[in-house]
Amino acid sequence: MQSNRLGxxxxxxxxxxxFFFGVVPFxxxxxxxxxxxxxxxxxxxxxxxxxxxxxxxxFDQGFLSSLGVTIxxxxxxxxxxxxxxxxxxQAFMKEFPGKAIFRTVHTLPLIMAPIIxxxxxxxxxxPSIGIIPTVLDDWFGYDLNIGTSALAAFTVTVIMDIWxxxxxxxxTLIAALASLPADPFEQAQIDGxxxxxxxxxxxxxMIAPALLATVFIRLMDALRTVDEVLMLTGGGxxxxxxxxxxxxxxxxxxxxxxxxxxxxxIIVLYLTIVAxxxxxxxxxxxxxxKA
Amino acid sequence: xxxxxxxxxSLVALSLLTGGALAQDISIENPDWWQxxxxxFDGVTLRGVTESTPxxxxxxxxxxxxFEELTGIDVQIETTSWDQMYDKAIKDMEAKTGIYDMxxxxxDIVYAYLARNFLVDVTAALEENADLKAPAxxxxxxxxxxxxxxxxxxxxxxxxxxxxxxVYLYRKDLFNDPDIxxxxxxKTGKDLKPATTHEDYAExxxxxxxxGKENNMDLWGTTAQAHTGHPASWYEYFESIAPTFGVYDWxxxxxxxxxxxxxxxxxxxxxxxxAAMKWWLSMRDxxxxxxxxxxxxxxxxxxxxxxxxxxxxxxxxxxxxxxDDSKSRVVGDVGVALPPLEPGVMEAAESGEGxxxxxxxxxxxxxxxxxxxxxxxxxxQFMALPEIQEDWAAAGSRVTLTSTYDTPxxxxxxxxxxxxxxxxxxxxRLFKGAPPYPFHRQVIEATTPIFYQIxxxxxxxxxxxxxxxxxxxxxxxxxxxRK
Numbered sequence: 001m002q003s004n005r006l007g008x009x010x011x012x013x014x015x016x017x018x019f020f021f022g023v024v025p026f027x028x029x030x031x032x033x034x035x036x037x038x039x040x041x042x043x044x045x046x047x048x049x050x051x052x053x054x055x056x057x058x059f060d061q062g063f064l065s066s067l068g069v070t071i072x073x074x075x076x077x078x079x080x081x082x083x084x085x086x087x088x089x090q091a092f093m094k095e096f097p098g099k100a101i102f103r104t105v106h107t108l109p110l111i112m113a114p115i116i117x118x119x120x121x122x123x124x125x126x127p128s129i130g131i132i133p134t135v136l137d138d139w140f141g142y143d144l145n146i147g148t149s150a151l152a153a154f155t156v157t158v159i160m161d162i163w164x165x166x167x168x169x170x171x172t173l174i175a176a177l178a179s180l181p182a183d184p185f186e187q188a189q190i191d192g193x194x195x196x197x198x199x200x201x202x203x204x205x206m207i208a209p210a211l212l213a214t215v216f217i218r219l220m221d222a223l224r225t226v227d228e229v230l231m232l233t234g235g236g237x238x239x240x241x242x243x244x245x246x247x248x249x250x251x252x253x254x255x256x257x258x259x260x261x262x263x264x265x266i267i268v269l270y271l272t273i274v275a276x277x278x279x280x281x282x283x284x285x286x287x288x289x290k291a
Numbered sequence: 292x293x294x295x296x297x298x299x300x301s302l303v304a305l306s307l308l309t310g311g312a313l314a315q316d317i318s319i320e321n322p323d324w325w326q327x328x329x330x331x332f333d334g335v336t337l338r339g340v341t342e343s344t345p346x347x348x349x350x351x352x353x354x355x356x357x358f359e360e361l362t363g364i365d366v367q368i369e370t371t372s373w374d375q376m377y378d379k380a381i382k383d384m385e386a387k388t389g390i391y392d393m394x395x396x397x398x399d400i401v402y403a404y405l406a407r408n409f410l411v412d413v414t415a416a417l418e419e420n421a422d423l424k425a426p427a428x429x430x431x432x433x434x435x436x437x438x439x440x441x442x443x444x445x446x447x448x449x450x451x452x453x454x455x456x457x458v459y460l461y462r463k464d465l466f467n468d469p470d471i472x473x474x475x476x477x478k479t480g481k482d483l484k485p486a487t488t489h490e491d492y493a494e495x496x497x498x499x500x501x502x503g504k505e506n507n508m509d510l511w512g513t514t515a516q517a518h519t520g521h522p523a524s525w526y527e528y529f530e531s532i533a534p535t536f537g538v539y540d541w542x543x544x545x546x547x548x549x550x551x552x553x554x555x556x557x558x559x560x561x562x563x564x565x566a567a568m569k570w571w572l573s574m575r576d577x578x579x580x581x582x583x584x585x586x587x588x589x590x591x592x593x594x595x596x597x598x599x600x601x602x603x604x605x606x607x608x609x610x611x612x613x614x615d616d617s618k619s620r621v622v623g624d625v626g627v628a629l630p631p632l633e634p635g636v637m638e639a640a641e642s643g644e645g646x647x648x649x650x651x652x653x654x655x656x657x658x659x660x661x662x663x664x665x666x667x668x669x670x671x672q673f674m675a676l677p678e679i680q681e682d683w684a685a686a687g688s689r690v691t692l693t694s695t696y697d698t699p700x701x702x703x704x705x706x707x708x709x710x711x712x713x714x715x716x717x718x719x720r721l722f723k724g725a726p727p728y729p730f731h732r733q734v735i736e737a738t739t740p741i742f743y744q745i746x747x748x749x750x751x752x753x754x755x756x757x758x759x760x761x762x763x764x765x766x767x768x769x770x771x772x773r774k
Contacts (some may be wrong), residue, residue: 039385040403040730042771062740127580128509147519147583148747236520237583238747239740253378254522255736 032262040256053263063264065239066247067271069154073243074222077161081218082211084162085169092174110167118231121160125232146233150240153233157241160228165221169214176210177203212284216276223272244268317357317679321426325673328423329362332666336365339393339655340379343370344607346453346687347395350674354683358673364666368393373586377732380658384409389660392667396449396656398439399725404656405442406729411657414446416668423665428672432692439724440654449654450671453689455606456715456722457531457649459631461485462600463709464624465499465510474502485601485628489535489570492601492631496577499600514602515571515578516590519746522735523586528571528742530649530725531603535632536567539645540726541734543763549773551763559760560753563633568745568752575746578602583746595619603630605651606711610688613708626709629718637721646723652689690715730770737766 033053037046057063092103109117124130125146133144146153180203188198204211226245229235235242235250242250248268252261319325341347351368359365371379380394384407396404404410417424430437433451440449465471466483475483479494486492496512503510516527529541542559544550550557558564575582579598581589591608593599597620604612611618613625630648639645655674657667673679675691681698684690688704688711695701696716705712725731738759745755767773 038733038770039381039407040733040770044407122584126584129581133580145580145583147581150747233584234518234520236518236743236747238519238743238749240747241520242740250736254374254732256381256733 029262029265032259033266034263035259037258038256039258046259049259053260054267056260057264057267062239062242063247066242066244069240069242070223070244073154073158073161073225073241074219076158077165077222078215078218080158080162081166081169082215084166085214086173086211088166088170089173089177092170093177107167107171109164110171112164114164114225114227115231117160117164118228121156121228122232125156146237148237150237153237153240157229157232157243160232161222161225164228165218169218172210172214173207176207180206208284212280215279219275219279220272223268223275317353317682319357319361319676320678322361324426325361325669326363328425328669329364329666332362332364332663332669335663335666336367337392337663337667337670338367338369338390339395340369340371340376340383340391341393341395341655342373342376342397342653344453344687345611346607346683346689349683349686350452354674354679355670357679358670361673362669364669366670384658384660387660389658389662391658392661392663393655393671394658395653396440397653398651399731401440401449401654401656402727403729403731405448409656409658409660410448411659411661411664412442412444412446413448413450413657413668413671416657416664417672420665420668423668423672425669425672425676427676427678432675432677432694434691434693434719436650436652436691436719437654439652440656449656450675451652451654451691452674453607453687454650454652454691454715455609455689456719457603457605457630457651458609458711458714459485459628460594460602460604460609460612461626461628462597462621462624463626464621465600466626471502474498485626486631487629489631489633493570493573493577495601496574500577509579509598511579511599512577512601513574514585514590514593514599514604515575515582516585516587516603517571517575517578517582517746518586519583519743521586522739524746525735525739525742526587526649527603528568531630532571533564533567534646534648534723535630535636536563536570537633537636537639537645538564538567539723541728542760543726543728543734543767545726545728549764549767551767552757552760555764557760557764559763560756564756565753568756572746572752595621597621603648606688606715607651608688609708609711610685610704613711614685614704623707625707627711627714629714629721640721646721648722650719650722650724652691652724684712730767730772733770734763734766738762 032046034048034050035046036049036052038044088106092099124132125144127133127145127147136142136144144152146156184202184206185198188202193201224245225243226249229241229243229246230249233241235246244264248261248264251257251264341350347368347370351370355366355368376395377400380391383390384394384404414430430447434454436454437447437451440447440451442448466485472483475481475498478498481491481494483495486495492513499510499512502508516523518524533542538558538561542551542557542561542564544557547556551559553561579593581593585593587605590602591604591612594602594604595612595618609625609627612621613619614622616622632647636645636647640647655671657664657671661667677692677694680690680692680695681700684695684698685700685704690696690701690712696712701712728734741750741755741758741762744750745752750758764773
């Protein structure tokens with residue numbers, strides 16, 4: 001009883017903060033999503049409009065297009081980060097000269113604010129001035145212009161995300177790999193298992209919880225990407241990189257379409273939850289069932 | 292070497308983004324009055340939010356410290372991006388949080404703010420608080436640009452702090468080079484001089500882009516503010532290009548139920564608008580490659596880096612481009628002219644029925660939600676004192692008081708700039724700010740997705756403008772302006 005009360009006391013500050021900065025805004029946005037509210041309309045008041053906002057977004061080409069490019073962005077970015085992060089984590093598990101320096105440098109992007117990351121990549125990719133188009137042109141004769149090529153802009157945003165967030169995956173997986181007991185690996189080697197079998201039947205199942213948590217975090221982050229992309233491309237060229245976060249930002253802030261923007265936010269939250277649940281159901285649930 | 296030069300150019304661009312005015316000595320008349328007026332605000336900190344422009348940076352770096360020195364009132368000016376400036380100001384005033392005591396009112400947003408009753412009536416406030424009225428402050432000192440910030444009652448709701456026109460800048464060194472002049476004459480049969488028509492402008496642009504290629508120079512024939520994901524491109528087309536083809540007020544007829552389509556009486560998708568769009572896109576194709584990622588800031592940087600022979604550049608950047616050799620490679624080589632026009636547009640502008648380009652600028656407004664309104668009134672009057680205008684005008688290419696035109700430094704920069712300030716004074720009446728609509732960002736954000744598709748070539752200018760006009764009417768109907 002005593003320890004229970006102490007636990008609640010220790011948890012209280014976090015719960016209070018979560019309530020005011022998480023729960024209250026969520027219900028406010030949910031409430032707004034059933035209203036029409038644009039303070040620069042002839043009628044600037046908040047007007048209840050039922051499910052009109054949700055009905056509208058089903059037919060909104062802008063939203064559907066954003067959803068499509070976001071799914072592609074999340075797929076390529078998160079998958080690349082997980083694969084690259086795993087190999088880097090494996091590399092860091094071994095000893096090699098300069099490992100400490102390399103690990104520190106490799107982690108630096110992680111501590112940068114997204115807006116700074118976007119600025120750096122903007123400077124690096126500005127056509128004919130930035131270092132990347134210059135090198136690609138001088139060495140390969142490739143004309144990189146993210147202001148005109150939708151594919152180039154999309155690819156650069158994916159690479160920027162990978163550059164920024166792979167260190168997070170690496171650090172998480174280093175922790176997971178370091179905590180694995182040696183016995184099962186030694187046993188497998190004695191039994192004659194090859195590297196692929198060891199990875200598939202021992203390493204992967206044992207790091208699965210950490211891996212899945214990392215994927216969830218990256219999935220949720222990638223689905224709400226705004227700052228970096230807004231700074232780099234502004235969502236362009238056209239709507240090639242107008243990811244859902246950027247779409248919501250433009251609806252809510254410059255356009256001050258608060259009701260509709262809230263509805264899109266709620267749908268994106270719902271999609272994020274569904275995506276995480278599907279991932280859990282596909283990767284973890286079958287293993288739990290087997291066990 | 293080429294790589295090193297480009298890296299250097301990137302560093303120059305970076306320094307331009309972060310540069311600020313250096314503190315300068317300003318002599319204020321009647322300092323005792325300011326000291327006494329400030330005494331009642333001991334411990335007050337004023338907070339303002341504004342766009343990071345040369346004029347605003349001068350306020351933050353020079354005027355705010357000087358005001359604090361005089362009155363003891365601390366002034367914190369937050370200079371941020373154009374988008375963030377609006378976002379922060381609107382959220383603060385809408386949520387009534389009272390964080391900001393001064394907000395930047397760009398000429399095109401003031402009508403929206405007035406419609407929402409966000410702003411304090413400065414004229415009335417100073418009449419009610421006579422003891423706060425600075426002896427040297429007078430509304431009569433302002434240029435006619437101040438009329439943009441008056442409400443329906445004729446009162447001022449913002450103190451003008453920057454005003455400039457978007458001008459046609461050209462490289463005097465290139466235009467006056469005898470060899471280049473001869474080559475141009477041989478190619479076109481015409482004398483090389485600043486263009487007065489779109490056809491002439493296009494010929495000059497084509498010539499210099501080819502000249503740059505042939506001579507392996509980083510030189511193109513024109514600038515273009517043609518970002519494919521930022522509304523700066525939308526602004527360039529509707530406020531600087533379309534009017535020169537006779538399409539005014541974004542092609543929306545406010546007196547005709549806010550019609551935008553030709554069939555309903557608007558002109559957003561008129562033949563003139565389509566011709567303007569095609570001409571502008573053809574100029575974009577002759578501009579440096581970075582133009583598709585350029586807003587107003589990058590256009591100025593491109594011109595300052597010597598990468599364009601001519602272009603339409605916001606006047607707020609003209610002074611530093613022409614005079615500041617720490618930022619510009621074309622110091623002393625900058626000429627200024629009126630934008631190229633279609634026949635009949637100048638006559639329409641002279642008669643007051645049209646205009647030839649964009650007269651931009653802004654003021655500092657006092658939100659009704661401010662908790663330090665009286666102290667803010669003091670600072671806003673301080674910004675309008677005649678004695679602080681000279682250096683500010685020279686640093687930021689902005690003039691808001693008529694007396695500023697006759698100051699020695701402004702006259703000197705005017706000469707270096709080929710008569711920019713003279714043009715602002717004498718021909719400013721031919722330019723016009725954004726139309727007085729309370730729905731600026733709403734129409735822009737509703738139509739930019741289509742506009743960007745025109746820029747990327749996904750849809751033709753004809754189809755795109757048709758769609759934009761229809762989308763504008765739909766958005767204005769949703770907002771309740773179009774019945």
